[in-house]
Amino acid sequence: MAPHTEQLTRPAVRLRGLTRSFEGRTVLDEIDLDLPAGQFTALLGHSGSGKSTLLRAVAGIDHGVAGSGTLSAPEKVSVVFQDSRLLPWRRVLPNVLLGLDGADAQERGRQALSEVGLGGRERAWPSELSGGEAQRAALARSLVREPELLLADEPFGALDALTRIKMHALLRELWERHRPSVLLVTHDVDEAVVLADRVLVLSRGRIEVDLMVDREGPHAQGEYRTRLLQALGVTDTGAAAPEPPLRP
Ligand SMILES: Nc1ncnc2c1ncn2[C@@H]1O[C@H](COP(=O)(O)OP(=O)(O)OP(=O)(O)O)[C@@H](O)[C@H]1O
Numbered sequence: 562m563a564p565h566t567e568q569l570t571r572p573a574v575r576l577r578g579l580t581r582s583f584e585g586r587t588v589l590d591e592i593d594l595d596l597p598a599g600q601f602t603a604l605l606g607h608s609g610s611g612k613s614t615l616l617r618a619v620a621g622i623d624h625g626v627a628g629s630g631t632l633s634a635p636e637k638v639s640v641v642f643q644d645s646r647l648l649p650w651r652r653v654l655p656n657v658l659l660g661l662d663g664a665d666a667q668e669r670g671r672q673a674l675s676e677v678g679l680g681g682r683e684r685a686w687p688s689e690l691s692g693g694e695a696q697r698a699a700l701a702r703s704l705v706r707e708p709e710l711l712l713a714d715e716p717f718g719a720l721d722a723l724t725r726i727k728m729h730a731l732l733r734e735l736w737e738r739h740r741p742s743v744l745l746v747t748h749d750v751d752e753a754v755v756l757a758d759r760v761l762v763l764s765r766g767r768i769e770v771d772l773m774v775d776r777e778g779p780h781a782q783g784e785y786r787t788r789l790l791q792a793l794g795v796t797d798t799g800a801a802a803p804e805p806p807l808r809p
Pocket residue numbers: 583584588606607608609610611612613614615748
């Protein structure tokens with residue numbers, strides 16, 4: 562497939578001096594960041610480093626949080642969380658279509674479910690789905706809205722290892738087909754390297770590492786992994802160093 566170079570020149574997300582704090586404690590400290598349209602970016606960082614705070618800011622769902630700076634993002638944004646957030650009292654297809662109308666909505670919903678491998682499960686209740694299937698339905702709910710930007714906050718964090726591998730393949734395949742910009746929050750270095758074309762590490766309120774992952778080039782995934790683990794302060798024994806303190 563030809564690279565979408567013309568798409569990549571148009572920033573989908575632009576942050577300038579983005580600051581967010583809770584009770585006087587700065588979590589995001591004047592972050593400048595551009596996410597080009599169509600890029601798959603992963604955001605890594607220690608627990609509590611501010612990944613979800615950044616994602617929520619970009620999603621525009623952090624009203625009431627103290628902050629400053631400027632932020633622009635596309636109009637059509639979908640968010641996927643660690644739990645599917647399906648409404649238990651609605652069947653799968655109505656969950657996927659929630660808030661959508663239009664003559665072709667049903668057909669688009671069915672198509673989205675088929676794309677995530679849930680064709681035929683339209684009338685199932687959320688309680689009848691496995692964790693992986695529920696996350697597939699959540700992806701279908703995002704997909705059907707044709708987002709320009711997909712924000713995903715640890716979407717596979719609660720899944721078992723085998724299901725997670727399948728979901729990685731699905732997400733990458735959906736991204737290749739639809740080409741939204743993706744910002745994936747994860748604490749899993751392997752997930753970041755397997756999925757993303759660019760990996761950011763958030764630390765002390767700043768983007769401390771900004772690494773392009775060249776899938777075609779000579780670098781083995783192991784090299785990226787080692788660099789990112791080092792940036793996260795993980796030792797050879799696998800022990801994680803504590804999150805360094807924020808700047809005063
Ligand atoms: N609504 C809130 N009120 C007070 N403090 C908050 C709030 N939301 C986040 N924080 C604090 O901001 C910091 C960053 O939280 P955030 O959830 O963004 O981190 P994270 O990197 O996503 O962590 P994790 O990987 O554990 O999900 C944490 O210290 C957290 O306690």
